[in-house]
Amino acid sequence: MSIAAPASQSGTLAEVLGVFRRIASTFTGTMGLFIVAMVISAAIFAPWITPYDPDALDVMRRFQNPSATHWLGTDHLGRDLFSRLIMGSRIAMAVALSAIAIAMITGTLLGIAAASLPAHIERIILILFDVIASFPSLVLALAVVAVFGPSTQLVVVIVAVTLIPVFGRVARAQVLTINNAPYIEAERLLGASYARIVVSHLLPNIAGPLVVLASMEIPVVITIEAGLSFIGLGVRPPLASWGTLIYDGYAYLSDSKLPVIIASSALGLATLGFTLFGEALRDAVDPRLNRDH
């Protein structure tokens, strides 16, 4: 990754708008943007747009087909599927964003530490990264959940831990590259402290790649959370993620296929949309990161 000149704070809004314009210039980018906007809006405005309480039982009205009163029908306990679907988007976003935030902060700090501290500490951090990365994330999640029992917070923490090496390695690479840049040398000679260099030069330069990385990891996190919920080890009731919906629906597949189809479609569409968006974002921010053309 090459180093741009120190980022300027003014004109950042123009930069961001430019990025969005570039994303919207391709068909896949627009599609991704649209889906992401839909999911995020659903997540934010969930309490206001759900027609029913997602947990309201009405066993008399189970397995209903879509109708004017229940837009997507009801599940095996008579709960409105549309409302539960909207709720699911909220869970997906909440888990994804909090897990990624934790991983990004922790990973970046560790990465900077790895690049700045003496070699033996660096080795320890790198081995730690390798060990974490050596677990398939789902298996790690399963193992930890088995020991501590399932809980929503735990899911967030596990997913965050699996992402730490991803952010950490990128942060470390950036620090190593920047450390060698001539203008950094110049600043050092002029007496700037290490912390100042890190804050004023490293962080602005690293922000771009980290944001791109974060947005590309969102669908991964959504998938892990959904996967865990699908086997009953994810978020706990009353919270219901899309994975939970599939889990519930799967048990009653013979009664009604609708819940499974709806929840799976939502999941598939969301992951597709976020992936398209993430890739378009990456291309818009730094086309050099994409070797596909």
Next chain:
Amino acid sequence: MEAASSPLVRIRHLSLDAATARGDAHILRDLSLDVGRGRILGIVGESGSGKSTLASVLLRLLPGNISRLDGEVLFDGVDLLKLGPDAMNAYRGTRIAMIFQDPMTALNPLFTVGTHLVDVMRRRDPGLSRVEALAKGEAMLTTVGIPDPALRMQAYPHQLSGGMRQRIMIAMALLVQPDLLIADEPTTALDATVEAQIVELFEHLREKFAGSIMFISHHLGLVAELCDDLCVMYGGVIVESGPVDAVLAKPGHPYTRALLDCEIDDDGEGRLVSIPGDVPDPVAALTACVFAPRCAHAIDICRADVPLLAAVAPNHLSACLRASEVLP
């Protein structure tokens, strides 16, 4: 097939433009030259003079952004520019072979030297068996001065030094027995000592190789040693051509004169001479002498019209209007 005395390669009015962001760049401008049979032609010019593009034209391995390609490139009487893709491909690796500038990247890192040579040989002679090809390859490696050829045949490119890789490229070219061997700056990427060895190799091969060689370089001294004839290129134009002794003894163009002065002279004061100014912008159209902006002898007529190549002596051409006046 033409008479044995006629030139092997006759290029007439070759013009090549490449599309760039700023417009069409005129890489080669109305170029004409001959390559005699069995003779070594040196082409000298600085970076940006278009000499490597000239080599690519002969093989017709050009990048995708070529917007104009006019003129004639007669190879043994056949115009290469008019051939279809398959017909042109028949010439590559059979009658024309090329040695590239950077030996470090010219060989595929995943295949042994032996594989490279065998594939090239079998393309030329499909009936050749692998065993025969390997034997011929080994023999050629010895000819180009590579010790322990059997071992080297099984080596991968990254296990060999730059000088050795270039020798292998030379061996590969010789193995197909081409009528024309193009060497595009074969020593530019090598250290001075290695360069000297490769030059020695070329001199050694001079007697043995029956075909013509086109030797491209920016190093005038090198070309002086090796070549029979010389072409000096500047800004996509040939400014002077002729037998190498004649051109160097009595240069007919101020640019050639200036290049000679630039060569470091042992007996001189030890000051480095350079030519002031910059190479011409390829996007700008040519309306005057291409060297005029940097020429110490330029006058008004030089800036008014494009000078054509004219004879200053038998077989010795120069594109300078003032050649006889200003040069001793």
Next chain:
Amino acid sequence: MIETARYLASRLVTTALIVFGAMLLLFTLSAIVPGDPASALLGPQATPEYRAQFIKDMGLDRPFHERLLVFFGNLLTGNLGTDILSGKPVWSIISSVLPFTFILTFAAIGLAVLLGVPLGCFAAVRRGSIFDHILAFISVAFIAIPSFVIAIFLLLIFSIWLDWLPVLGEGKSGDWLDQARRLILPTTALAVGWIGFIARLVRTSMLEVMGENYIRTSRAYGLSERLVTYKYALKNACIPTIAILGMGVGRLLGGAVLVEIVFSRPGLGRLIFDAIATRNYPVLQGAVFVVVLIFVVTNLLVDLSYSAIDPRIRRQAGREAMPR
């Protein structure tokens, strides 16, 4: 020869360290569970005598460092403990289901390579064509959508709606054809994401490689386009593919877990899932250990084969979306 041996040795040491570190992490996690491990494992109905016996049998009353040593001692001798519920050695339980997971994983990788490489190659050769654009879009779709979602849809479409293929389980043992038929859908579900990924990767690599100087050399000698593309360029293009495949084995295993559950196939994934549900702790630990081992050993093998194909051992890190 010596440099290969040295490389091998260093890789083995690193591998062993990673496995050791991972298991240490797992064991430590389990040991610091707040509360009473015996209750967590046995549930509230167990009688006090049973619990006391259990604690003694499992060595849960011993100090931490002693348990740690015992744990690793057992690991090294290949003793993975005993299943609480059935009393059988954990290893025999694992080894009975391991083949199923292997078959599924290898079939998926095989299918992915078989379809992905030619598709990617073709797209590179026909760059910019309709085919290229369609493939690009489908690739992203395949990569993005989780494999268990694809598995569910395949199940719904082909087994339930169309009733073409039998759905659940592994088939009657001994009936080769039946088992193969039941492999089709799970394998496809797992492989789909990787087909897209490999196709994209191969395409990108091919385009890069075709612009390299050594390809220009081959062309300069008039070698046929077929030879240049399929013998020379493709081999160079496959290098990053192998490296990233190796890195992706872990994700494949994760996907296999869920696919096994969707299709009710026996395998390591199902085993782990059931072990969690029944709180069968020794089985869980043993199974996770085996998974880690497989993953790490596979990485090692990939690294080695990689250095056999590319004599320069060049590593590339991908920063692209990978299948889930």
